[in-house]
Amino acid sequence: MKAKPDFAAFMSPRPLRLYIERPIYLTTRLKSDHAALTHGNLTSSHPNVHKTPSSNPSHHHDPFNHHRSTTNKLPQSIMAKLTLLTLLGLLTPTALSLRPSPGCGKTPALVTSSSTTTPLRITSNNKQREFFVRLPQNYNSSTPHRLIFTLHALGGTAQQVIAGQGGYLPYYGLPPLANSSTTPTVFVIPNGLNNGWQNSNGEDVTFLRSVLSTVESDLCVDQDLRFSTGFSYGAAMSYSLACSLGKEIRAVAALSGNPQISGCAAGSEPVAYYGQHGTTDNVLPLAQARQMRDRFLKNNGCAAQAEPPVPAAGSQGKVKTVYTGCLPDKPVTFVVFDGGHVPTPRETGESETFAHKETWEFFSQFT
Known part of the structure; x- marks a missing residue:
């Protein structure tokens, strides 16, 4: 060419x-x-x-x-x-990006516009697993796309994430924000086993790695722009991906997660990390979310600082901390809100959640 x-x-x-x-x-x-x-x-x-x-x-x-x-x-x-x-002349090189996926320049043979309603299936660890894919409008096989996993909670399904049911916003509310980006986004929505992400012996990490390979062989993806987000068990699995695929995942957004339930194999690589958790979460306590955050504060070389204050009880407010001293391309942001175990917390006087806005603000800084 x-x-x-x-x-x-x-x-x-x-x-x-x-x-x-x-x-x-x-x-x-x-x-x-x-x-x-x-x-x-x-x-x-x-x-x-x-x-x-x-x-x-x-x-x-x-x-x-x-x-x-x-x-x-x-x-x-x-x-x-x-x-x-x-x-x-005027441009100074800082990075040579050589990571377009194998699907760049190809006509998709697997993923279609109906892949948000008809599941795609692969075999992983001798089990048939399924996932869905949402293409942006006017998908262009010559343009490397951002890829975002959107992972459901315990008891949830990929279909609920797609439809915005059971407390979710569709795709965690990200597509309308992604549509305004100059880097188009492919959303990948997998189904966990038994409606969760137990990740026994790392089988869910293996499955999601296979999904990446399958999707990127068919679509044009920038392999330096892979992300994952999810609520509760979906947050735990996003955290697990950051631990296991640290060199392959650009950033994660863990919404009210836990470091134990999906595990953390390896976990020493720096990964850009956004965390969000409620002060009165009685399902997965705030202290556990801080443990997840602290791993990446350490991995990312962030400066030590005292634990930030939490919003006052009953205030429906939030405290957002953007940590300093982190590796330049490995930031850490942590939001604590006055509330419980919910994927769509709101501040007083706001008609919609801040969760998708904070997540997108964090993800979209990487281009």
Whole structure:
């Protein structure tokens, strides 16, 4: 495929994605500094990347010669990217996104517009499992999409999440907000075993990993933009995914969850984390939600701070804490509200819940 730059995106502050020879997407971000390109070497702004200076002092005296000697050894595909960045001039590279899914550029053979009403089925751990998929309007197989798991609570079903029944908003209220995004979103709605996510011996993690593989082989997904959210057991399973698939999940939003009921295998990788919980939750106490939060405060390198205050009893208020000192791309936000075990809490005077707005605000910062 010939290079097909999206010229309209050149003027946008969001990442710029281009086709280069094949559906590989090059991501750049506007920056005010030039630290990401140092002496001809592509470097990372991530604090955990160690940068070792050259042992040859002549490299420091002649950075341009060093640039030429380094880049001449690079593969032709990388050279093409560097040449393009040079031509763009004002853009400084901070990341090369090479994670479009295998379904990019293909006509879907599995997922259709009816996949929100007709379940798709796969076999996982010798059990037939089912899930649903919601495509955005005007799905484009050439555009990498955000993917969001929306997981039901204990006793719930995927169909309830889709329809917005049993206390849920449809897809946890996210589609209307996602529709305004420049990155379109695919929603994946699986059914748990026995209406829950016990995740015995990790079987639900295995199932959801297989769902990812199946969907991404059929649809165009940005594999750097995978998310999960859910209420109660769905929150616990989203947390479990963050633990088990830490390098594969961009962020999770756990709404009134628990760290034990779906488990946490591994659990040492940093993952962007949003948590939400009620002060009077008698099903899954607030202390358990704090344990979930604390794992990712530690994993994400956030600064230690005293436990934030909780809203006054009877106030129907909320306290939102955005933690500081976290790894730049691994934020942690925690909301405590005056209320019980509910997926759609409201503040005083508000006609609708804040849960979907806070979740989307957290997810949409990643592009």
